[in-house]
Amino acid sequence: MAGEVVAAKHSNSDSVSHHHYHHHHNHSSSSNQKLHQAYLALQAWKRVIYSDPNNFTSDWVGPSVCKYNGVYCAPSPYDPNIHVVAGIDLNHADIAGFLPDELGLLCDLALFHINSNRFCGILPQSWANLTLLYELDLSNNRFVGPFPSVVLSLPTLKYLDIRYNEFEGPLPSELFSKDLDAIFVNNNRFTSVIPSNFNGSSASVVVFANNKFGGCLPPTIAKFANTLEELLLTNTSLSGCLPPEVGFLYKLKVLDVSFNKLVGPIPYSITGLTWLEQLNLAHNMMTGVVPIGVCVLPNLANFTFSYNFFCEEEGICQNLTSKGIAFDDRRNCLPDKPLQRSKKECEAVHPVDCFEYHCMGGGGSNSNGSFGGATALAPAMVPALAPPMVAPSIAPGPGLT
Numbered sequence: 001m002a003g004e005v006v007a008a009k010h011s012n013s014d015s016v017s018h019h020h021y022h023h024h025h026n027h028s029s030s031s032n033q034k035l036h037q038a039y040l041a042l043q044a045w046k047r048v049i050y051s052d053p054n055n056f057t058s059d060w061v062g063p064s065v066c067k068y069n070g071v072y073c074a075p076s077p078y079d080p081n082i083h084v085v086a087g088i089d090l091n092h093a094d095i096a097g098f099l100p101d102e103l104g105l106l107c108d109l110a111l112f113h114i115n116s117n118r119f120c121g122i123l124p125q126s127w128a129n130l131t132l133l134y135e136l137d138l139s140n141n142r143f144v145g146p147f148p149s150v151v152l153s154l155p156t157l158k159y160l161d162i163r164y165n166e167f168e169g170p171l172p173s174e175l176f177s178k179d180l181d182a183i184f185v186n187n188n189r190f191t192s193v194i195p196s197n198f199n200g201s202s203a204s205v206v207v208f209a210n211n212k213f214g215g216c217l218p219p220t221i222a223k224f225a226n227t228l229e230e231l232l233l234t235n236t237s238l239s240g241c242l243p244p245e246v247g248f249l250y251k252l253k254v255l256d257v258s259f260n261k262l263v264g265p266i267p268y269s270i271t272g273l274t275w276l277e278q279l280n281l282a283h284n285m286m287t288g289v290v291p292i293g294v295c296v297l298p299n300l301a302n303f304t305f306s307y308n309f310f311c312e313e314e315g316i317c318q319n320l321t322s323k324g325i326a327f328d329d330r331r332n333c334l335p336d337k338p339l340q341r342s343k344k345e346c347e348a349v350h351p352v353d354c355f356e357y358h359c360m361g362g363g364g365s366n367s368n369g370s371f372g373g374a375t376a377l378a379p380a381m382v383p384a385l386a387p388p389m390v391a392p393s394i395a396p397g398p399g400l401t
Contacts, residue, residue: 034076037105038065038085044102051096051118076108077132084108091137092116104129115139115161123148135159139184147172147190163187163207173197186210186232194236198223209234209256216240217257222248234280235259241354242286244269256280258304264352266291266305275299282328283307287351290317295325306330309341309349 046060059069065085066073072087085106096118104126110133120142127133127150134156143165151160152174160175161184170192171185177200186209194208196218204227214237221231222245229251238260246255247269253276262284270279271293279294282304290305292314303320306328313334320327330339333346 034082034084034108035065035073036063037107038071039063041100041102041105042068042071042085044100045097048100049095049097051094053094056090056093056095072111074110086132087111087113089113090117094118096120099124101126103127106130108132110134113137114141117141119143123150125150127151128153131155133157137161138165140164142166144168146170147175147185152178158182160184171195176201176203181205183207186234194218194238196220202227204228204251205230207232208236210236212237214239217243217246219243219245221245225249226251228252229275230254232256233260238262240264241352241357242267246270247272249273250275252276253299254278257284258282260284262286264354264357265289266294268293270294271297273297278302279304281305281308285309285349287311287349289314290329292317295320295323300325302326304328306332309333309346311335311346313337 042060042065046057049057052058056069059067065071066083070088070090070093071085072089073083074086076082076084086108087110088106089111091113092115094117095114098119098121101124104124107129109130112130112133113135115137116139118141119138122143122145123138131154133154136151136154136157136159139161140163143162145167146169147167148162149172151157152172157178158181160180160182163184163186165188167185168189168191171190171194173195174197175183176195176198179200179202181203182205183203184205184207186207188211190211190213192213193215194213194217198218198220201224203224206224206228207230209232217233217238217240221243224231225248228249230253231246231249232254234256235258238257239262241264242257242262244267246252247267249255250273252273255270255273255276256278258280259282262281264286265288266281266286268291270276271291274297276297277299278301280302284307286305286308288310289312290310294300294303295313295315295317301324303325304327307330310329310332311334313329316323329337331341333341
Protein backbone atom coordinates (compact mmCIF):
# COMPACT_ATOMS: atom_id res chain seq x y z
CA MET A 1 0.00 0.00 0.00
CA ALA A 2 2.86 2.38 0.70
CA GLY A 3 3.76 2.49 -2.98
CA GLU A 4 0.24 3.52 -3.94
CA VAL A 5 0.04 6.48 -1.59
CA VAL A 6 1.61 9.12 -3.83
CA ALA A 7 -0.26 7.94 -6.91
CA ALA A 8 -3.50 8.13 -5.00
CA LYS A 9 -3.00 11.70 -3.79
CA HIS A 10 -6.26 13.58 -3.52
CA SER A 11 -8.25 10.60 -4.83
CA ASN A 12 -11.78 10.36 -3.48
CA SER A 13 -13.73 7.46 -4.93
CA ASP A 14 -16.48 7.77 -2.34
CA SER A 15 -19.71 8.15 -4.31
CA VAL A 16 -21.74 9.27 -1.30
CA SER A 17 -22.37 13.01 -1.16
CA HIS A 18 -20.52 15.10 1.40
CA HIS A 19 -23.85 16.04 3.01
CA HIS A 20 -24.94 12.44 3.43
CA TYR A 21 -21.43 11.43 4.56
CA HIS A 22 -21.20 14.16 7.16
CA HIS A 23 -24.63 13.78 8.67
CA HIS A 24 -25.32 10.07 8.28
CA HIS A 25 -21.98 8.46 8.93
CA ASN A 26 -23.50 5.98 11.38
CA HIS A 27 -25.36 4.36 8.48
CA SER A 28 -22.64 4.79 5.86
CA SER A 29 -20.41 2.21 4.23
CA SER A 30 -17.21 1.07 5.91
CA SER A 31 -15.37 3.33 3.45
CA ASN A 32 -17.10 6.39 4.82
CA GLN A 33 -16.56 5.19 8.38
CA LYS A 34 -12.80 4.99 7.75
CA LEU A 35 -12.72 8.44 6.22
CA HIS A 36 -14.91 9.80 9.00
CA GLN A 37 -12.39 8.58 11.56
CA ALA A 38 -9.67 10.30 9.54
CA TYR A 39 -11.77 13.48 9.51
CA LEU A 40 -12.05 13.41 13.32
CA ALA A 41 -8.30 12.82 13.66
CA LEU A 42 -7.25 15.56 11.25
CA GLN A 43 -9.65 18.11 12.71
CA ALA A 44 -8.34 17.34 16.20
CA TRP A 45 -4.83 17.85 14.87
CA LYS A 46 -5.74 21.13 13.20
CA ARG A 47 -7.09 22.44 16.51
CA VAL A 48 -3.65 22.02 18.11
CA ILE A 49 -1.71 23.61 15.25
CA TYR A 50 -0.73 26.98 16.64
CA SER A 51 1.27 28.36 13.74
CA ASP A 52 0.93 27.64 10.03
CA PRO A 53 2.64 30.60 8.34
CA ASN A 54 2.38 29.07 4.86
CA ASN A 55 -1.31 28.17 5.27
CA PHE A 56 -0.45 24.57 4.51
CA THR A 57 -3.53 23.27 6.34
CA SER A 58 -5.90 26.06 5.34
CA ASP A 59 -7.89 23.67 3.13
CA TRP A 60 -8.39 21.17 5.96
CA VAL A 61 -12.10 21.98 5.97
CA GLY A 62 -15.02 19.59 5.60
CA PRO A 63 -15.18 15.81 5.42
CA SER A 64 -13.40 15.32 2.06
CA VAL A 65 -10.11 14.47 3.72
CA CYS A 66 -8.62 13.00 0.55
CA LYS A 67 -8.55 16.53 -0.87
CA TYR A 68 -6.64 17.97 2.10
CA ASN A 69 -3.18 19.33 1.36
CA GLY A 70 -0.57 16.78 2.42
CA VAL A 71 -3.09 13.94 2.86
CA TYR A 72 -2.85 10.92 0.59
CA CYS A 73 -5.57 8.33 0.10
CA ALA A 74 -5.20 4.85 -1.37
CA PRO A 75 -7.20 1.62 -1.59
CA SER A 76 -7.31 -0.32 1.65
CA PRO A 77 -5.05 -3.41 1.65
CA TYR A 78 -8.02 -5.35 3.00
CA ASP A 79 -10.59 -4.13 0.45
CA PRO A 80 -9.47 -2.38 -2.77
CA ASN A 81 -12.94 -0.86 -3.14
CA ILE A 82 -12.48 1.15 0.04
CA HIS A 83 -10.27 4.24 0.11
CA VAL A 84 -8.48 5.17 3.31
CA VAL A 85 -5.99 7.79 4.45
CA ALA A 86 -2.72 5.98 3.85
CA GLY A 87 -0.18 8.81 3.96
CA ILE A 88 0.51 12.22 5.47
CA ASP A 89 3.34 14.41 4.21
CA LEU A 90 3.80 17.83 5.83
CA ASN A 91 7.53 18.03 5.16
CA HIS A 92 9.05 21.54 5.28
CA ALA A 93 5.72 23.19 6.11
CA ASP A 94 7.08 25.16 9.11
CA ILE A 95 4.05 24.22 11.21
CA ALA A 96 4.04 24.53 15.01
CA GLY A 97 1.86 22.41 17.25
CA PHE A 98 1.78 18.94 18.76
CA LEU A 99 0.44 15.49 17.96
CA PRO A 100 -2.95 14.74 19.58
CA ASP A 101 -4.17 11.34 20.78
CA GLU A 102 -6.77 11.32 18.01
CA LEU A 103 -4.07 10.56 15.42
CA GLY A 104 -4.37 6.99 16.64
CA LEU A 105 -7.63 6.86 14.64
CA LEU A 106 -5.56 6.83 11.43
CA CYS A 107 -5.15 3.07 11.69
CA ASP A 108 -4.57 2.63 7.93
CA LEU A 109 -1.62 5.02 7.81
CA ALA A 110 1.46 3.69 6.00
CA LEU A 111 3.52 6.88 5.71
CA PHE A 112 3.86 9.74 8.20
CA HIS A 113 6.33 12.46 7.21
CA ILE A 114 6.53 15.75 9.11
CA ASN A 115 10.19 16.63 8.85
CA SER A 116 11.35 20.24 9.15
CA ASN A 117 8.52 21.68 11.18
CA ARG A 118 8.14 22.98 14.75
CA PHE A 119 6.12 20.16 16.28
CA CYS A 120 6.86 19.59 19.95
CA GLY A 121 5.86 17.45 22.91
CA ILE A 122 5.81 13.66 22.88
CA LEU A 123 4.32 10.95 20.68
CA PRO A 124 0.88 9.77 21.81
CA GLN A 125 0.55 6.19 23.02
CA SER A 126 -2.49 5.86 20.75
CA TRP A 127 -0.01 5.39 17.90
CA ALA A 128 0.10 1.75 18.90
CA ASN A 129 -3.00 1.49 16.67
CA LEU A 130 -0.97 2.36 13.55
CA THR A 131 -0.26 -1.26 12.72
CA LEU A 132 0.33 -0.57 9.00
CA LEU A 133 2.84 2.27 9.48
CA TYR A 134 5.83 1.64 7.23
CA GLU A 135 7.73 4.96 7.23
CA LEU A 136 7.96 7.41 10.14
CA ASP A 137 9.87 10.66 9.70
CA LEU A 138 9.75 13.08 12.65
CA SER A 139 13.13 14.66 11.90
CA ASN A 140 14.04 18.29 12.48
CA ASN A 141 11.29 19.17 14.95
CA ARG A 142 11.19 19.88 18.69
CA PHE A 143 10.06 16.61 20.22
CA VAL A 144 11.29 15.91 23.75
CA GLY A 145 11.40 13.22 26.40
CA PRO A 146 12.74 9.68 26.32
CA PHE A 147 12.94 7.58 23.17
CA PRO A 148 9.33 7.28 21.88
CA SER A 149 8.78 3.69 22.95
CA VAL A 150 5.43 3.48 21.14
CA VAL A 151 7.34 3.00 17.86
CA LEU A 152 8.62 -0.33 19.20
CA SER A 153 5.06 -1.66 19.01
CA LEU A 154 4.64 -0.87 15.29
CA PRO A 155 4.85 -4.28 13.55
CA THR A 156 5.39 -3.13 9.95
CA LEU A 157 7.74 -0.17 10.52
CA LYS A 158 10.75 -0.21 8.18
CA TYR A 159 12.04 3.38 8.16
CA LEU A 160 12.55 5.35 11.38
CA ASP A 161 13.89 8.90 11.32
CA ILE A 162 13.82 10.88 14.57
CA ARG A 163 17.04 12.88 14.05
CA TYR A 164 17.37 16.57 14.96
CA ASN A 165 15.01 16.59 17.93
CA GLU A 166 15.48 16.80 21.71
CA PHE A 167 14.99 13.16 22.69
CA GLU A 168 17.10 12.13 25.68
CA GLY A 169 18.12 9.21 27.87
CA PRO A 170 19.11 5.73 26.69
CA LEU A 171 18.18 3.98 23.48
CA PRO A 172 16.12 0.85 24.13
CA SER A 173 17.88 -2.32 23.04
CA GLU A 174 14.53 -3.52 21.59
CA LEU A 175 14.99 -0.98 18.79
CA PHE A 176 17.66 -3.19 17.28
CA SER A 177 15.54 -6.31 17.39
CA LYS A 178 13.00 -4.79 15.01
CA ASP A 179 12.95 -5.51 11.29
CA LEU A 180 13.99 -1.97 10.33
CA ASP A 181 15.85 -1.00 7.18
CA ALA A 182 16.94 2.50 8.27
CA ILE A 183 17.50 3.90 11.77
CA PHE A 184 18.28 7.61 12.14
CA VAL A 185 18.61 8.74 15.76
CA ASN A 186 21.37 11.29 15.26
CA ASN A 187 21.44 14.84 16.62
CA ASN A 188 19.43 14.28 19.75
CA ARG A 189 20.44 14.15 23.42
CA PHE A 190 20.70 10.41 23.86
CA THR A 191 23.09 9.25 26.57
CA SER A 192 24.10 6.04 28.37
CA VAL A 193 25.76 3.65 25.89
CA ILE A 194 25.11 2.14 22.49
CA PRO A 195 23.08 -1.01 23.23
CA SER A 196 24.88 -4.28 22.63
CA ASN A 197 21.75 -6.27 21.77
CA PHE A 198 21.72 -6.33 17.98
CA ASN A 199 19.93 -9.66 17.66
CA GLY A 200 17.64 -9.73 14.65
CA SER A 201 18.99 -6.47 13.24
CA SER A 202 18.28 -5.98 9.56
CA ALA A 203 19.14 -2.31 8.98
CA SER A 204 21.20 -1.17 6.01
CA VAL A 205 21.73 2.35 7.46
CA VAL A 206 22.27 3.21 11.14
CA VAL A 207 23.17 6.76 12.18
CA PHE A 208 24.02 7.35 15.86
CA ALA A 209 25.96 10.59 15.27
CA ASN A 210 25.95 13.68 17.48
CA ASN A 211 24.70 12.15 20.70
CA LYS A 212 26.51 11.54 24.00
CA PHE A 213 26.53 7.77 24.32
CA GLY A 214 30.08 7.24 25.55
CA GLY A 215 31.55 3.82 26.23
CA CYS A 216 32.86 1.45 23.61
CA LEU A 217 31.38 0.29 20.36
CA PRO A 218 30.11 -3.19 21.26
CA PRO A 219 31.65 -6.07 19.29
CA THR A 220 28.12 -7.34 18.74
CA ILE A 221 27.93 -4.72 15.96
CA ALA A 222 29.03 -7.70 13.83
CA LYS A 223 25.45 -8.98 13.99
CA PHE A 224 24.61 -6.33 11.37
CA ALA A 225 26.97 -8.10 8.95
CA ASN A 226 24.38 -9.34 6.47
CA THR A 227 22.68 -5.97 5.92
CA LEU A 228 24.61 -2.91 7.14
CA GLU A 229 25.95 -0.57 4.46
CA GLU A 230 26.33 2.72 6.35
CA LEU A 231 27.38 3.19 9.98
CA LEU A 232 27.84 6.74 11.26
CA LEU A 233 29.09 7.25 14.82
CA THR A 234 30.39 10.82 14.48
CA ASN A 235 30.68 12.73 17.78
CA THR A 236 29.09 10.16 20.07
CA SER A 237 31.74 10.26 22.85
CA LEU A 238 32.94 6.76 21.96
CA SER A 239 36.14 5.61 23.64
CA GLY A 240 38.31 2.52 23.73
CA CYS A 241 39.56 0.69 20.66
CA LEU A 242 37.64 0.20 17.46
CA PRO A 243 36.67 -3.47 17.73
CA PRO A 244 37.94 -5.82 15.02
CA GLU A 245 34.35 -7.00 14.57
CA VAL A 246 33.78 -3.84 12.49
CA GLY A 247 35.66 -5.68 9.78
CA PHE A 248 32.97 -8.38 9.76
CA LEU A 249 30.50 -5.86 8.25
CA TYR A 250 31.34 -7.05 4.77
CA LYS A 251 28.66 -4.97 3.00
CA LEU A 252 29.78 -1.69 4.57
CA LYS A 253 30.17 1.27 2.19
CA VAL A 254 30.41 4.14 4.70
CA LEU A 255 32.10 4.03 8.12
CA ASP A 256 32.44 7.29 10.06
CA VAL A 257 33.77 7.23 13.64
CA SER A 258 35.22 10.77 13.60
CA PHE A 259 35.21 13.21 16.54
CA ASN A 260 35.39 10.61 19.31
CA LYS A 261 38.01 9.43 21.81
CA LEU A 262 39.01 6.21 20.09
CA VAL A 263 42.49 4.86 20.76
CA GLY A 264 44.66 2.07 19.41
CA PRO A 265 45.40 1.02 15.84
CA ILE A 266 43.21 0.61 12.80
CA PRO A 267 41.85 -2.95 13.04
CA TYR A 268 43.46 -5.05 10.34
CA SER A 269 40.06 -6.63 9.68
CA ILE A 270 38.99 -3.41 7.92
CA THR A 271 41.23 -4.42 5.02
CA GLY A 272 38.57 -6.99 4.12
CA LEU A 273 35.79 -4.44 3.55
CA THR A 274 35.89 -4.60 -0.24
CA TRP A 275 32.76 -2.46 -0.72
CA LEU A 276 33.98 0.38 1.52
CA GLU A 277 33.82 3.77 -0.22
CA GLN A 278 34.22 6.25 2.66
CA LEU A 279 36.28 5.77 5.81
CA ASN A 280 36.54 8.61 8.32
CA LEU A 281 38.67 8.14 11.45
CA ALA A 282 39.46 11.84 11.99
CA HIS A 283 39.68 13.60 15.36
CA ASN A 284 40.43 10.64 17.60
CA MET A 285 43.55 9.44 19.45
CA MET A 286 44.38 6.47 17.27
CA THR A 287 47.98 5.37 16.87
CA GLY A 288 50.19 3.05 14.89
CA VAL A 289 50.45 2.35 11.19
CA VAL A 290 48.02 3.17 8.38
CA PRO A 291 47.98 -0.28 6.72
CA ILE A 292 48.39 -0.71 2.98
CA GLY A 293 45.44 -3.11 3.00
CA VAL A 294 43.08 -0.21 3.66
CA CYS A 295 44.61 2.00 0.99
CA VAL A 296 44.19 -0.64 -1.74
CA LEU A 297 40.52 -1.38 -1.02
CA PRO A 298 38.98 -1.54 -4.51
CA ASN A 299 36.10 0.89 -3.96
CA LEU A 300 37.70 3.35 -1.52
CA ALA A 301 37.09 6.94 -2.66
CA ASN A 302 37.59 8.98 0.52
CA PHE A 303 39.90 8.18 3.43
CA THR A 304 40.17 10.73 6.23
CA PHE A 305 42.41 10.03 9.21
CA SER A 306 43.53 13.52 10.23
CA TYR A 307 43.90 14.65 13.85
CA ASN A 308 45.16 11.36 15.23
CA PHE A 309 48.63 10.09 16.17
CA PHE A 310 49.46 7.73 13.31
CA CYS A 311 53.21 7.41 12.86
CA GLU A 312 53.57 5.58 9.54
CA GLU A 313 51.78 5.13 6.21
CA GLU A 314 52.52 1.85 4.45
CA GLY A 315 53.27 1.74 0.74
CA ILE A 316 50.72 3.43 -1.47
CA CYS A 317 49.13 5.06 1.59
CA GLN A 318 51.85 7.70 1.26
CA ASN A 319 50.53 8.73 -2.15
CA LEU A 320 46.76 8.16 -2.27
CA THR A 321 46.39 10.91 -4.86
CA SER A 322 47.95 8.54 -7.40
CA LYS A 323 45.01 6.20 -6.84
CA GLY A 324 42.45 8.99 -7.17
CA ILE A 325 41.47 8.68 -3.51
CA ALA A 326 40.53 11.86 -1.63
CA PHE A 327 42.38 11.84 1.68
CA ASP A 328 43.33 13.94 4.68
CA ASP A 329 46.34 12.93 6.78
CA ARG A 330 47.02 16.25 8.54
CA ARG A 331 47.87 16.56 12.24
CA ASN A 332 49.34 13.11 12.76
CA CYS A 333 52.92 12.09 13.53
CA LEU A 334 53.93 11.14 9.99
CA PRO A 335 57.58 11.79 9.13
CA ASP A 336 58.25 14.02 6.11
CA LYS A 337 54.58 14.95 5.71
CA PRO A 338 53.41 18.59 6.01
CA LEU A 339 51.03 19.92 8.65
CA GLN A 340 51.84 17.28 11.25
CA ARG A 341 51.81 17.45 15.05
CA SER A 342 54.86 18.65 16.96
CA LYS A 343 57.44 16.17 18.22
CA LYS A 344 56.40 16.99 21.78
CA GLU A 345 52.74 16.12 21.09
CA CYS A 346 53.68 12.86 19.42
CA GLU A 347 56.02 11.75 22.19
CA ALA A 348 53.30 12.32 24.80
CA VAL A 349 51.07 9.60 23.35
CA HIS A 350 51.97 5.92 23.56
CA PRO A 351 50.54 2.98 21.59
CA VAL A 352 47.66 1.10 23.20
CA ASP A 353 47.39 -2.67 23.38
CA CYS A 354 43.72 -3.24 22.68
CA PHE A 355 43.82 -6.70 24.24
CA GLU A 356 44.81 -5.10 27.53
CA TYR A 357 42.61 -2.03 27.21
CA HIS A 358 39.31 -2.68 28.94
CA CYS A 359 36.04 -0.81 28.99
CA MET A 360 34.65 -0.48 32.49
CA GLY A 361 30.95 -0.72 33.25
CA GLY A 362 27.83 -2.77 32.73
CA GLY A 363 28.26 -3.89 29.16
CA GLY A 364 29.42 -7.43 29.96
CA SER A 365 32.75 -8.99 29.09
CA ASN A 366 33.32 -10.42 25.64
CA SER A 367 35.83 -12.70 24.00
CA ASN A 368 38.46 -10.10 23.16
CA GLY A 369 38.69 -8.80 26.71
CA SER A 370 36.77 -5.57 26.16
CA PHE A 371 33.43 -4.71 27.63
CA GLY A 372 30.78 -3.88 25.04
CA GLY A 373 28.61 -0.87 25.70
CA ALA A 374 30.51 0.55 28.67
CA THR A 375 32.77 3.40 29.68
CA ALA A 376 36.40 3.11 28.65
CA LEU A 377 39.34 3.73 30.93
CA ALA A 378 40.50 7.24 30.12
CA PRO A 379 43.84 7.50 28.31
CA ALA A 380 46.60 9.50 29.95
CA MET A 381 46.40 12.29 27.43
CA VAL A 382 43.31 13.73 25.77
CA PRO A 383 44.08 16.22 22.98
CA ALA A 384 41.63 19.03 22.38
CA LEU A 385 39.13 18.22 19.65
CA ALA A 386 37.73 20.73 17.21
CA PRO A 387 33.95 21.19 17.06
CA PRO A 388 32.31 18.41 15.05
CA MET A 389 31.28 19.01 11.49
CA VAL A 390 27.94 17.61 10.36
CA ALA A 391 28.41 15.32 7.40
CA PRO A 392 25.91 15.85 4.54
CA SER A 393 24.69 12.28 4.89
CA ILE A 394 23.36 12.96 8.39
CA ALA A 395 21.85 16.37 7.72
CA PRO A 396 18.05 16.59 7.78
CA GLY A 397 16.39 16.12 4.44
CA PRO A 398 13.07 15.28 2.87
CA GLY A 399 11.52 12.00 3.90
CA LEU A 400 11.08 9.11 1.52
CA THR A 401 8.03 9.29 -0.68
